Amino acid sequence: MVKRLSGWREKLYIKLSHLSPLSESDFAAVDTLVWESKSYSRQQDIWGAPATMAVVAEGWCYRYRLLEDGRRMVFNYWLPGDLINLAPLSPGLHFRTATVGTAELVHFSATDFSEMCNATPELVTAFAASERLDGLLLANQVLRLGRLSAPERVAHLFLELWDRLRLVGLADSDRFALPITYGMLADTVGLSNVHVSRTMALLRENRMVGTDRRTIILNDPESLADLVEYDPIAKIDGEDAV
Amino acid sequence: MVKRLSGWREKLYIKLSHLSPLSESDFAAVDTLVWESKSYSRQQDIWGAPATMAVVAEGWCYRYRLLEDGRRMVFNYWLPGDLINLAPLSPGLHFRTATVGTAELVHFSATDFSEMCNATPELVTAFAASERLDGLLLANQVLRLGRLSAPERVAHLFLELWDRLRLVGLADSDRFALPITYGMLADTVGLSNVHVSRTMALLRENRMVGTDRRTIILNDPESLADLVEYDPIAKIDGEDAV
């Protein structure tokens, strides 16, 4: 029923329908989009045209910023099924988007996108929910950097990535592939690469996370989430506060 | 021409028109909104109804989260003229919004708001730009926490607040009133209150910032912004990258 071949459409649908009530027929409007798939190599910067958007079909992307003296900060990751808005990266070219490993992106015009949304109000709601999720992820990042210790930070990040990957069927029930180096992980959690290595060793000693090559194993995700006060994404679409 | 009395309408207009081309007549649609002004006391939590929005008319608000053990993280501040969406704060009630000092908020319904937007496409663009700014501010927060040193963090934050306040006419050319305690500042920049005190002393010694009661004086904003690589808001609406 769903066109296969790079399952970006399916992943996008899964994600959106998790965040907002959305039927297959509502989502069908997406097929009216004129899109173009592009392949990217490892660690390649993505320079979108002025008003361009993209959906990650395969691989990971991330947004980062370099400071004059070489310090780097990684703000967030975009996983398969995630929507990237290439437009608002403007200020002084400081913020950049790049691929982690080789990746496949599906590009389309922002104006086409908003036209499609106009034609299907349910999609507006769904994409708005998706943007809210992005905001929440960034807030999580702030929490990690501002008030969590080194081990808490990486555990919290792992839980978030695992949670997001599972949503689109890219993670097992207790593990996921982490395609980044410790250096990049360090620039994500605001530590040095050396300390990330030590922190990982600590987490392994405490049997909280295991590693197998580039696979992260969460021995007891539930209690770990409890420990670092990570909120699963599934809870987000619940009712609002009184 | 503009109704005075709590100038929230004016401040909102100033801010939006800075971010996006917006005429007074486009903005007039805002007057169709049914709103209600509410007064809040110092450090009072704001619990919006399920689908409620608000504009800050007076005072500061902030979003924060408490951890089990008492650690607190302040994510962002909303200044007069800023739009608060009370809806997406849901996950488990963990994220809260509160006032800093006494404040005046103008509340209205989210559905009214979106109807107003539907009637005036220019407003959609403007509010979208405002949301992008919010995202950028949060990214700045991530940068500060993740890769800036203690003095850089507070200087960067001061520049951002000063920049935002100036936009709505609430800051002088070299100073602004900071209505928060060092403890809250600490929870904003991810430090201890003690170290904030020492950091402020350092900044004073180096003649980078002065203080007069609760007023922060930026002795040379230009060079300070250069030093900590702060991007002024004014640059944001510039052209996108190629």
Added chain:
DNA sequence: CGGTCTGTTGAAATTGATCAATACCGGTGG
């Protein structure tokens, strides 16, 4: 004028960074 909240200061303890050396791992080419 007392009480409470906020800011300052000092000393000791902790956490994380830096530097530098070594080990590992996955390719690549002989």
Added chain:
DNA sequence: CCACCGGTATTGATCAATTTCAACAGACCG
């Protein structure tokens, strides 16, 4: 198949930044 290579991870020692604890000094408020 093996030796080598570049990039990545680990380890130890030392250094720097920040926290914590505790005491005290102001400031503000009623």
